[in-house]
Amino acid sequence: MSRLSNMAVRDIETVIHPYTNLARHRETGPLILNEGRGIHLYDDKGKRYIEGLAGLWCTSLGYGNEELVEAAAQAMRKLSYTSIFSGKSHDSAIELSEKLKELAPCPTSKVLFGGSGSEANDMQIKLTWYMSNARGLPKKKKIISRQRAYHGVTIASASLTGLPWVHADFDLPIANILHTSCPHHYRFAEEGETEDQFTDRLAKDLDDLIQKEGPETVAAFIAEPIMGAGGVIIPPSSYFPKINAVLAKYDVRYIADEVICGFGRTGEWFGTTTMGMKPTSISMAKAITSAYFPMGAITIEEELYQAMLDESRKLGTFGHGFTYTAHPVGCAVALKTIEIYERDKTVEHVRQVAPVFEKRIAQFADHPLVGNARAKGLLGALELVADKKTKRAFDPKKAIGALCADILQENGLIVRAMGDAVAFCPPLVITADEINEMFDIVAKGLKILEERVLKENLRN
Known part of the structure; x- marks a missing residue:
């Protein structure tokens, strides 16, 4: 460690680095x-x-980007923080929700904010279960993800993630999380299998899994339009149309994880559109603020919103939220980011x-x-x-x-x-x-x- 700079040594002795070989890091430094x-x-x-x-x-x-810096500074001067618990709100939260409803590639009733993509997908699990209970379907709790998918690192979202190093020795995945086949034709196609034959097989794998588990127990399916951390895996063009058809046969909530693809990455506002998905809800983060402020969000479809209303009537409150839900600075930065996307x-x-x-x-x-x-x-x-x-x-x-x-x-x-x-x-x-x-x-x-x-x- 002696050849490392003073700052590098200080880093080694104080900072934990995600997705880093921590033992090797002690030798190489940051x-x-x-x-x-x-x-x-x-x-x-x-x-x-x-x-x-x-x-x-x-x-x-x-x-x-000075416009984003100034948007954050102005927001901090105007309203550095307020929660939106107990019915409070602020103009940036309202305007951003309206804008996201306008842009969303699926029918959207409301928007719920969090602080990251992991939180967004964690909320998707939590609200899927919540809706099943509200509908009187307590057995309908299983959520299907895919091998090599990446959906985050909270206990629940890491369970959706289909990568072994995210599960190993963390005692994951938790119960009710299943994984179906990965749509990577280059690596997983059988000998001589065309892309269409491959996607036929993967659609059948999903159908068979739902049938095996029992459609009455399967609550949701989640997928990235293009897998990111799993290796930038781009499904064949026929994949999602066939997956859409399978899911349409069953009462399954369909979640698109747009955390990486959302806000222009694929040449459309959302990768959902590029790849031909037909989701019920989408998760967003990252480019929503160009990463200048931590923020995540999910769209809430009308059926889920009605279930949330029913539960509020029954329980007296909607028992979910974060300290930084719809943070006014984050909302202001997101609004400016989207404004720049549209203007430029x-x-x-x-x-x-x-x-x-x-x-x-x-x-x-x-x-x-x-x-x-x-x-x-x-x-x-x-x-x-x-x-x-x-x-x-x-x-x-x-x-x-x-x-x-x-x-x-x-x-x-x-x-x-x-x-x-x-x-x-x-x-x-x-x-x-x-x-x-x-x-x-x-x-x-x-x-x-x-x-x-x-x-x-x-x-x-």
Whole structure:
């Protein structure tokens, strides 16, 4: 630890870092970032990086946006805080709820706010159970998620998440959470199985699971339009239409997790529209404020709202809420963020530059280490493999994805490795020239990685 800076040592001795090998971190120390401007970050030594993952899929308008800073400052001066418990409210909460109802891709009666995407999906579980009880269906409590899904890290939302390291030794998932097949054709299709055949099988898997568990016990199904932390998994185009048809057969609440895809990432306001989903409710967070303030939200359909009214009459109150529900500063920042999206035609900009992004990712498909190159809008990934022909993965202990991310970071590009899938999700304001600069770094990094793999015989 002696070679580390004083600040790095202080970090090691005080800060717990999520999704970090804490033992390894004691040896390597942190990357300390001091400033952000546009799509760039600067570390404590002044080195510049392209932020290739928009922070954590969230800084959609980039860094240092003065309009958002000023919106937050004005809100703090006007009304630094108030709760909305016991019937209190404020203008920003009302205006933001109206705006989200207008934008939502599903019929929406009301909006309920939280502080994050994890909280949003936690509320989805809680209110699904609440509605079943209100309807006199106490057995209708099971919620179906998918393998490799990511829906958060609270006890309940982490249970929805379908990734082993989120469950291992946390005693998760909790009861009533089920997982069906992952729609990753490249990795999970059977030999010779077309995309249509694959999606037929996955739709049948879901139908069979509902039948096995009993439709009277299944309350909800939740899905990301495009899986994020599971590896940027883009379902075949026929997948959601077939899933929609299965769910339409049963009395199942249909939740779209728009935490990553929402607010323009896929070239539409919501990924639900891009991917052809027909949800009952959506969860939102991240780009709702361009990550300038922690905020999450869910849409409340009329049937759920009526159930909430019934329960309030019975119990005397709606027994849920957070200290920071509809925080006035967060609501003001969200309103300004959405105003900027509309004024600057951010969604249209994504559509304009997405072909450059998608083309550059596709060009890596022929690289010896790339098994699958995939992208939609400004969201994509390269899946690294030891053998392209057989799709054989690298030994997980060799952490090739993490090695690739480290090499790219050394060369000025911050990305995220999820296993051996390396993800790209830049701020939505990125230009075509900046996209090309980003992927020029990727090309250089893959060359360095290939040399390391060969030199150190990492394929074996």
